[in-house]
Amino acid sequence: MAMYLDRDDDLGGFHPEPDDDLIICRCEEVTKGEIRRAVYEGMRTMTEVRRFLRVGMGLCQGGTCGKLVKGIIAKELGVKPAELEECTSRSPARPIEMRVFANEVSDDE
Amino acid sequence: MRIENHPILGTFHEGGQMVTFTLDGKEMQGYEGEPIAAALRAAGVMTHRHTLKRDEPRGVFCAIGRCTDCVMIVDGKPNIRTCITPLKAGMKVQTQYGIKAKE
Amino acid sequence: MKRYDLIVVGAGPAGLSATIEAAKYGLKTVVFDENSRPGGQLFKQVHKFFGAKEHKAKIRGFKIGEQLLADAEKAGVEVHLNATVSGLFDCKEITVIENEAMHHYKADAIILATGARENMIPFEGWTKPGVIGAGAAQTMMNLHGVQPGSRVLMVGSGNVGLVVSFQLLQAGIEVAAIVDAAPRVGGYGVHAAKVARCGVPFYLSHTVIKAEGDDRVTGAVVAEVDSHFKPIPGTEMHLDVDTICMAVGLSPMSQLLSMAGCKMQDKGGIVPIVNEYRETSIKGIFAAGDVGGIEEASSAMITGKITALAAAYELGFAEEKEFREGETCYKASLAQLHEGMFSPANKGRTDLTVTDEGVLLSQNLLKKGYLDLGEIMRFPGAADEVKKVHGIHPVIECTQNIPCNPCQDACKFGCIAVGADITRLPIVNPANKCTGCGMCVASCSGQAIFLVNDDFSETEASVTLPYEFLPYPEPGTKGMALGRDGKAVCEAEVVSCRLSPAMDHTALLTIKVPKEMSMTARFFKAVGV
Numbered sequence: 001m002a003m004y005l006d007r008d009d010d011l012g013g014f015h016p017e018p019d020d021d022l023i024i025c026r027c028e029e030v031t032k033g034e035i036r037r038a039v040y041e042g043m044r045t046m047t048e049v050r051r052f053l054r055v056g057m058g059l060c061q062g063g064t065c066g067k068l069v070k071g072i073i074a075k076e077l078g079v080k081p082a083e084l085e086e087c088t089s090r091s092p093a094r095p096i097e098m099r100v101f102a103n104e105v106s107d108d109e
Numbered sequence: 110m111r112i113e114n115h116p117i118l119g120t121f122h123e124g125g126q127m128v129t130f131t132l133d134g135k136e137m138q139g140y141e142g143e144p145i146a147a148a149l150r151a152a153g154v155m156t157h158r159h160t161l162k163r164d165e166p167r168g169v170f171c172a173i174g175r176c177t178d179c180v181m182i183v184d185g186k187p188n189i190r191t192c193i194t195p196l197k198a199g200m201k202v203q204t205q206y207g208i209k210a211k212e
Numbered sequence: 213m214k215r216y217d218l219i220v221v222g223a224g225p226a227g228l229s230a231t232i233e234a235a236k237y238g239l240k241t242v243v244f245d246e247n248s249r250p251g252g253q254l255f256k257q258v259h260k261f262f263g264a265k266e267h268k269a270k271i272r273g274f275k276i277g278e279q280l281l282a283d284a285e286k287a288g289v290e291v292h293l294n295a296t297v298s299g300l301f302d303c304k305e306i307t308v309i310e311n312e313a314m315h316h317y318k319a320d321a322i323i324l325a326t327g328a329r330e331n332m333i334p335f336e337g338w339t340k341p342g343v344i345g346a347g348a349a350q351t352m353m354n355l356h357g358v359q360p361g362s363r364v365l366m367v368g369s370g371n372v373g374l375v376v377s378f379q380l381l382q383a384g385i386e387v388a389a390i391v392d393a394a395p396r397v398g399g400y401g402v403h404a405a406k407v408a409r410c411g412v413p414f415y416l417s418h419t420v421i422k423a424e425g426d427d428r429v430t431g432a433v434v435a436e437v438d439s440h441f442k443p444i445p446g447t448e449m450h451l452d453v454d455t456i457c458m459a460v461g462l463s464p465m466s467q468l469l470s471m472a473g474c475k476m477q478d479k480g481g482i483v484p485i486v487n488e489y490r491e492t493s494i495k496g497i498f499a500a501g502d503v504g505g506i507e508e509a510s511s512a513m514i515t516g517k518i519t520a521l522a523a524a525y526e527l528g529f530a531e532e533k534e535f536r537e538g539e540t541c542y543k544a545s546l547a548q549l550h551e552g553m554f555s556p557a558n559k560g561r562t563d564l565t566v567t568d569e570g571v572l573l574s575q576n577l578l579k580k581g582y583l584d585l586g587e588i589m590r591f592p593g594a595a596d597e598v599k600k601v602h603g604i605h606p607v608i609e610c611t612q613n614i615p616c617n618p619c620q621d622a623c624k625f626g627c628i629a630v631g632a633d634i635t636r637l638p639i640v641n642p643a644n645k646c647t648g649c650g651m652c653v654a655s656c657s658g659q660a661i662f663l664v665n666d667d668f669s670e671t672e673a674s675v676t677l678p679y680e681f682l683p684y685p686e687p688g689t690k691g692m693a694l695g696r697d698g699k700a701v702c703e704a705e706v707v708s709c710r711l712s713p714a715m716d717h718t719a720l721l722t723i724k725v726p727k728e729m730s731m732t733a734r735f736f737k738a739v740g741v
Contacts, residue, residue, distance in 0.1 A: 022334050026170075026178060029162040032334075059177035059188065064170075064332055067463055082478035089471040091299030094246070096309055103313040106213065112357045116382050116682045117258040117272065117717045121357030147356035155341035155428040166427040168341030172348035173247070175329060178339075192351075193248065 004083040007044055011076065014040040024072065025065040027058025032072060039076040046087045049073060056087065059095060111151045128198035133211075137202075145191035145202060146172070146179050157181050157191060161207035182210050216240050218523055219306060219319040221297045221468065224252020225509045226501025227325035228280040229516030235287035237524035237534075242317070243289060244308055246296040250284075251277035252327055252501075254509055256350040258382070259375055260657035260716070262400075262616040264634050266545055267510045270618040270655055272716065274354070276509070300324070300468040302494050321496045321523035324469055325516060328462040328481070328502040333367070336422040338456075342429025346376040346459035353383040361455030365432045366390045367420050368459030369581075371399035371508075376459060377407045382680060388451045391418040391434050393441045396562065396578040400554065401612045402658025404581035409735040411698030414581040419443065423456055432456055464503045472497060481506065489522035489539075490515055498523060507549075507556075514546045552613040552635035568613050569637060582696040583609060585731055592639040597664065597731060604648040604665040604674075607731070608638050610658060622655035653678050654715035663722075664730045673730035674707060679721035684709045685738055693725050693733035702729045704736055 020033025030053050043049045046069065055069050056062025062069075067081075074081040092101065114120055125140040132154065139148025146157070146169050156166040157179045170178040174193035182203040183189040187210075191202070203210040218234050220227045223245035234241045249255065257273020268276045284291065292310060299307035304322050308315045330345040337343070344360060346368070352360045364385055366377045369392035377387045390407065395417045397404045408414065417436055421443050424431035436447035463481040470476050474484045475493040484492040484499050491498050498519035501512035521538045524530040530538070550556055553564060566572055574587040588594045593608025606627060608619065617630040619638050625645040630638050652661045653676055663676035675693070685691070685706045693704035707722040725733045 023339055024334055026339055029160055063329055064176050067331060068334060086482055089467040091307060091471060093298045093467055094296050100309060100312050101314060105313040105315050110359045112359060112383055114682055116680050118354060143356055147358045151358045165339060166341055167339060169344060169348060171345050172351040
């Protein structure tokens with residue numbers, strides 16, 4: 001499926017919705033309204049919204065909100081969620097303390 | 110509340126050891142080795158932390174260490190996932206406000 | 213850096229099955245699991261599994277977990293618990309966080325079996341303590357012996373929602389209602405029926421719109437939804453609950469695969485594009501179990517074996533003949549599970565109206581969670597009732613084509629037949645040889661078989677039903693019989709409550725009821741309970 005990315009699309013103006021105050025990213029306490037507003041302010045990809053609002057950057061690393069955020073962005077852009085590119089997965093896959101991260105052990109055979 | 114006798118699983122904590130720990134200074138009891146969150150739930154405690162921005166109560170949500178809503182300050186260390194951390198005798202557990210304990 | 217032939221990530225049913233299979237071919241294997249206990253979600257499953265004997269039908273989930281662990285131990289598999297794989301790279305190297313240090317491992321083949329996580333739907337108040345995932349309820353009840361709450365609203369009527377609702381009842385917790393935004397029950401009819409006859413109401417085309425309470429859940433508001441799943445104003449209903457359980461689907465935890473650079477696709481969840489052996493676009497990296505697409509533990513165990521076999525063959529540990537034989541056998545086994553009404557091919561279909569045998573499906577079961585008496589008489593399992601057979605006889609209320617056949621093997625007298633196609637509905641042998649032993653009642657994983665004796669006495673009939681609750685009622689206990697819809701239908705008295713080791717904790721409760729109620733009475737509540 002071709003990934004959606006159109007920066008010239010005209011989404012019209014931001015219109016508030018009754019559930020804009022609903023928390024979507026539980027860890028960083030980001031609301032639905034903030035995510036919707038980000039799209040209107042020019043964010044077009046999951047990665048851009050994440051870096052702008054910190055959705056998915058909290059302790060759970062987007063485990064709970066990832067799918068929800070994708071759905072909200074897709075709805076604002078008028079596309080199917082599957083057409084939006086996922087954020088890049090990078091190591092470490094789980095939050096890790098720096099002292100552990102730096103404690104590289106070489107297990108020689 | 111703890112399940113006394115389960116129709117399929119029978120009893121829990123056979124030969125288990127009850128130990129004491131503290132929650133915000135208050136003395137509590139739980140089985141050694143069970144998740145801290147289980148001991149708290151059994152005692153009716155629902156709030157584990159308050160969020161940083163909105164100061165809202167949060168508690169156990171996923172119970173398997175994935176969502177991090179149940180994190181508390183344990184023996185002085187914040188962001189400890191109480192649903193997967195085994196209880197030890199004498200543990201000092203505190204409600205986490207943002208990322209700190211209430212002074 | 214330590215080198216292995218095979219690295220398996222995840223020690224759930226898929227991962228463990230893969231390691232046991234790999235050990236057969238002599239691969240030097242290691243398994244990593246981030247949890248402190250292996251077995252994935254298996255140890256939380258207290259219900260008996262479906263399928264055929266080879267799929268471990270009739271065996272409780274946690275017992276299957278114990279068997280897998282024992283087999284893994286026997287095979288001498290190296291298992292690392294509390295070991296989080298934090299990175300997977302296309303050169304087949306992984307980084308693992310274990311014992312407060314970062315370790316590196318490399319292998320010639322990697323099988324990823326990291327399973328799935330629960331989906332969520334947000335609603336007003338969903339962040340309050342008391343709103344939990346259905347998996348969380350299972351973990352608390354079945355692993356830790358703690359009740360998550362005292363009165364629960366279950367959101368979602370798929371198999372997870374239905375099965376966990378029954379488990380909540382078994383743990384002594386009330387279930388106020390099961391709601392689902394869809395117009396039909398999503399999971400197996402028999403799972404819904406088990407819960408409905410205990411008095412739990414189903415509200416289809418409804419969703420939760422609010423969790424009430426200050427610092428914890430003290431109530432919930434549900435509302436009817438329209439065809440676009442939008443709440444209809446004016447239909448709000450308040451429920452007194454202290455817990456809201458979310459069972460709204462699962463999504464694969466496939467981040468390690470994306471990280472390594474495997475080609476992915478969004479098919480109801482981000483899954484890797486794989487070939488017939490579940491090998492990803494990176495040769496030597498495989499995906500087994502739910503991480504490749506949500507199914508069940510039974511399928512996970514088979515895909516675990518398929519990937520290990522394929523890896524063994526690719527690395528030269530298995531010969532062509534062994535590989536072809538194994539491949540044929542496992543694929544056939546998996547294909548069996550992929551048949552029937554709930555098959556992947558039928559996913560999302562709302563137009564099914566008849567069973568494979570041509571019998572009209574029960575619409576009541578799909579819309580309310582229980583069968584209507586008139587509907588049952590259409591099905592082959594009720595044949596003895598239709599013929600008004602004298603003496604004790606089985607009534608099998610199994611009305612959907614699901615791959616499952618423990619009932620056939622349960623009867624030593626050949627009273628029940630399913631046949632080679634295990635999705636067929638069970639039929640009752642016309643030459644009634646029923647001795648009333650009740651093994652079929654105890655063996656049916658769907659708890660859908662009853663023994664009825666319309667000639668118990670001049671005025672009474674007896675009904676024997678599967679009973680998995682404590683306390684077991686004593687003979688002579690008086691109470692009310694409940695119908696399939698969970699409503700009291702008549703007075704009843706306990707004749708016996710039998711339990712034998714062969715029945716594996718499914719007690720046989722026999723009650724006597726007025727004769728005309730023999731096909732209506734399907735559950736029992738003692739007076740004063």
